[in-house]
Amino acid sequence: MSWRLWLKSKPKSINLGFYGEVNAGKTTLANKIGRDWADQEVGSVSEIPHETRTIQKLEKVNFTTSNTRLDLTLIDMPGIASSVNPTDFIKHGLSASEAMERAKEATRGIVEAIKYLENVDVALVIIDATKTPFDQVNFTILGNLEHQKKPFILVPNKIDLPESNVRLVRDAFENYTVIPVSALQGDGIETLYDKIAQMARKVK
Amino acid sequence: MKYRVDFIPFNETYDLSSDEKIRYILSKVMRNTILVLESGLTHREELELIQRTMGEIDYQDFIGIKLFSFETGDDFKWSKLFGKGNKNKGFTIVAPNEAVSVIKDKRGILSIRITQ
Numbered sequence: 007m008s009w010r011l012w013l014k015s016k017p018k019s020i021n022l023g024f025y026g027e028v029n030a031g032k033t034t035l036a037n038k039i040g041r042d043w044a045d046q047e048v049g050s051v052s053e054i055p056h057e058t059r060t061i062q063k064l065e066k067v068n069f070t071t072s073n074t075r076l077d078l079t080l081i082d083m084p085g086i087a088s089s090v091n092p093t094d095f096i097k098h099g100l101s102a103s104e105a106m107e108r109a110k111e112a113t114r115g116i117v118e119a120i121k122y123l124e125n126v127d128v129a130l131v132i133i134d135a136t137k138t139p140f141d142q143v144n145f146t147i148l149g150n151l152e153h154q155k156k157p158f159i160l161v162p163n164k165i166d167l168p169e170s171n172v173r174l175v176r177d178a179f180e181n182y183t184v185i186p187v188s189a190l191q192g193d194g195i196e197t198l199y200d201k202i203a204q205m206a207r208k209v210k
Numbered sequence: 211m212k213y214r215v216d217f218i219p220f221n222e223t224y225d226l227s228s229d230e231k232i233r234y235i236l237s238k239v240m241r242n243t244i245l246v247l248e249s250g251l252t253h254r255e256e257l258e259l260i261q262r263t264m265g266e267i268d269y270q271d272f273i274g275i276k277l278f279s280f281e282t283g284d285d286f287k288w289s290k291l292f293g294k295g296n297k298n299k300g301f302t303i304v305a306p307n308e309a310v311s312v313i314k315d316k317r318g319i320l321s322i323r324i325t326q
Contacts, residue, residue: 088260089274089307090267106269113264120261142277146260149253 017068017075020206023126025119025151027143028055028085030132031163035189036064036082042195043067048082054098056112058084061122074203081126084115086143123150127209128157128202135162135170135186139178148182157205162186165193213242213309213324220248228255232262235304240272244309244324250279250302259304274307278320 022039024032036048049062067078090112095105123129129151133139139162151158162175166188176184185201187194216238223231232255238245251259256277263275279302303322313321 086260087274088263088277090264090269091273091307092269109267109269113267117261117264120257123257142256142279143260145279146253146256146277150257153254 015075017070017077018206018209019077019079020209021079021081021125021127022202023081023083023122023129024132025083025123025126025129025147026085026132027134027141028087029053030085030134031189032085032130032132033058033062033082035130035132035161035163035187036062036080038189038192038195039078040064040067040080043069043078048080054100054108055094056085056087056090056108056115058082059108059111059115060084061115061118069199069202071199071203074206076203076206081122083119083122084112086116086119086147087112088143090116123156124154126156128159128205130159130161130198130202132161132163133175134164135172135175136164136167139175148179157208158183159198159201159205160184161198163189166191211242211309211325213244213306215244215246215324217246218248223247223249228252228258231255232259235259236262236266239275239304239306240266242306242309244305245303247302247304248300250300256302272306276303276305276307276310276312278303278312278322280320 024036026032033049033051040046040048044064044067046064048064049058051057062082064080067080069076069078090109092105092109095108096102100108131144131147133144160179160182162172162184164170165172165186172186183201185194185198187198223234226234235245256279259277266272267274280300309325310322313323
């Protein structure tokens with residue numbers, strides 16, 4: 007295709023889903039991508055677990071690399087967990103009633119995120135690289151993406167922190183596409199953009 | 211709190227549908243039982259189990275589960291320890307969330323400490 011035709015062609019619409027365990031940095035990464043390509047953020051970030059409790063979307067994100075144009079919808083998912091404990095929120099300073107409300111919203115959010123999996127075209131599975139990556143939830147999400155034949159990228163986040171261990175993530179998830187980033191500092195983000203473009207080309 | 215550990219042989223669950231298997235697991239785990247299932251769950255069933263668990267949480271007596279799967283085999287890989295693919299794996303362990311904490315050593319042995 008000539009560059010004139012390429013410029014005129016309609017960008018491919020892609021639902022880019024952000025999945026992963028709680029507090030892995032999904033919203034931080036979604037915000038980074040939103041700021042870079044649409045000057046907008048997707049959601050708020052907090053150290054208190056389950057800050058994202060409903061699916062957050064940012065539509066019409068015009069994403070362009072040297073050979074790919076995409077109309078992205080960034081879909082930031084609530085973190086997936088197999089338990090929700092209100093006490094965890096009280097430890098972060100919330101009152102008992104606030105903690106209970108947050109817990110109820112978090113459980114609803116987890117179900118929402120699971121149900122939305124089939125609507126995603128490409129998934130970023132974000133892992134906190136400062137923790138051991140062996141939470142079964144990560145393997146469960148990846149297994150389901152594989153089963154549904156969805157292209158996905160495994161993204162160890164927080165690599166700017168000295169305690170991060172990307173090698174451990176690579177060892178745990180050998181044979182998967184792994185792109186380490188710091189969503190906060192932007193490290194590795196250009197490589198991630200190239201890989202998103204590559205994965206999006208696989209979507210029919 | 212005292213927890214019971216039930217080792218569930220293959221023939222106890224092999225003819226159950228996914229829905230029946232998940233109901234069976236939840237009914238036991240919610241009664242303070244740690245299950246070691248010889249007929250492991252598929253990743254699809256694991257996700258369904260998480261989803262159904264969310265519907266059972268009451269935030270006091272039951273706050274969810276801990277879940278571990280791994281495949282059988284001679285050569286060790288992390289992906290085997292936690293299960294990959296969609297075949298039934300060697301084992302799946304499901305426990306009440308507060309019943310266990312996990313310790314894993316560098317040889318890839320899954321060590322679980324049961325709460326007193």
